[in-house]
Amino acid sequence: MKIKAAVTHGKGQVFRIEEVELAEPKMNEVLVKIVATGVCHTDAVARDAAIAPLPAVLGHEGAGIIERLGQGVTTLEEGDHVVLSFAHCGHCQNCLTGHPTVCETFNDLNFGGVANDFSHRLSHNGQELSTFFGQSSFGTYAVVHERNVVKVDKDVDLTLLGPLGCGIQTGAGTVLNSLQPEFSSTIAIYGAGAVGLSAIMAAKITGCKQIIAVDIHESRLELAKELGATHALNGSQVDVVKEIKAITNGGTNYAVDTTGVPPVVRQCLQALRPLGKAAIVGVTPEMNIDVHNDIMAEGKTMMGVIEGDAVPRVFIPQLVEYYKAGRFPIDKLVKYYEFEQINEAFEDSKKGVAIKPILRFN
Structure with a gap:
């Protein structure tokens, strides 16, 4: 399907919003319509130091609504509100003992530019684009493995919750x-x-x-x-x-x-x-x-x-409950920008104008 995404074409280059191709979700994957995504310092490092293969669609604090399920998905349903977090294999010793943040393939899955099956989901004019953190949330849609996806309450403003997937969780x-x-x-x-x-x-x-x-x-x-x-x-x-x-x-x-x-x-x-x-x-x-x-x-x-040594599917809902109880007021950290203002958001973050910029998608 055709989506709009902010593409990083080369080291240190500004983000360019372009039309790119997103593949359909495969086994155990879901298609998520991105509602908002946080801007994190790690995205700036990836852009400026090329810690992931370029060209790429960066973004790793996505929040959205599940639009379609791939085969084999059992923990999620269409219409669920979700936060996207880091990728992990789910079967190494560290994952199985409750420490997916030090998954044995963490770097490959989050910074290697590929999806869980080590293939690509994004392309532009026939050229493959790297995926970031198993999600690439600087786009209007993302294909994500269900392990990376955290279901959250629908009675909380979804545009606020994306940063729970990385910075706030950390x-x-x-x-x-x-x-x-x-x-x-x-x-x-x-x-x-x-x-x-x-x-x-x-x-x-x-x-x-x-x-x-x-x-x-x-x-x-x-x-x-x-x-x-x-x-x-x-x-x-x-x-x-x-x-x-x-x-x-x-x-x-x-x-x-x-x-x-x-x-x-x-x-x-x-x-x-x-x-x-x-x-x-x-x-x-x-x-x-x-x-x-x-x-x-x-x-x-x-x-x-x-990543705060967290199991996201357990920890993020707990943080949401603290927020609802008034004990974790994350809304005081954020400043909203429209998706088209992505370069401005990064510049404001660098200058300290915004503590946690969040990009909203129409």
Whole structure:
């Protein structure tokens, strides 16, 4: 079928909305009419660093309505409202033990440019286009394996829910699934973007006594306090490690770094108290760490977390319930754009004008 999609033709090039061909859903796949999709930093990295084969249709925070079922689909029905999340094989040891975020074929299925059966679903003028994260939601329709699809309540605004499939799931899941802070413990969140703010909201849900937001943008720090941070530190104005140790009487029990900035990662470790745990979710380049002083000598733990270590079909409906109960106000993070404004949305995200842009489709 013919659809409209934002095509990335080459490394660093702007998105071009074009008519492309989408194949019919195959075994265990569904055709989803995309209603809205989040704009994520990972999409910008894929465009600018070509971490997936190009040309491609990117997008991996899609939300939509199931329009057609392929053969063998048993968990979904036409008309279901759904959020699309990351691809995983469903049968490796990690998938079967509840850790699909570290699926043994995660990179192949999400960044390899192909569908679950390692073939292509998208093409343009006879040229194959890469699929991204098993969905390619920067298009009016997507063909997705049913494992990637999460059914959500129809009484919630579907245009709001796409980012639950990646960025918001990552922040909240890192706290709720990986760190699991005890009631009245302390935590610092480095970076108050969509991922960091989601982590702050999750920390409030767990009952953390002190939730410290660290960023360099005052507007984001103000929002962090509105969403649950008890303290907000501007990293460009204060000695973050010194301030955190003073606030917490020795350091935080937990930390989440969403920035991927090496000096900030070091701060995140150094501001932990003995036996503290730090989760790294930002894409961090090669860096130096004083393993003895920053980690080993005080029994600290540094862990990497992907997609919040979530099982999306379990975790995303839980987040929706928190939202409906007023405990996870994700609507305060978003700014809407029409699909045709995709390049503007990415530019606003880069400048910090928008925390979580969402593209809406007519």
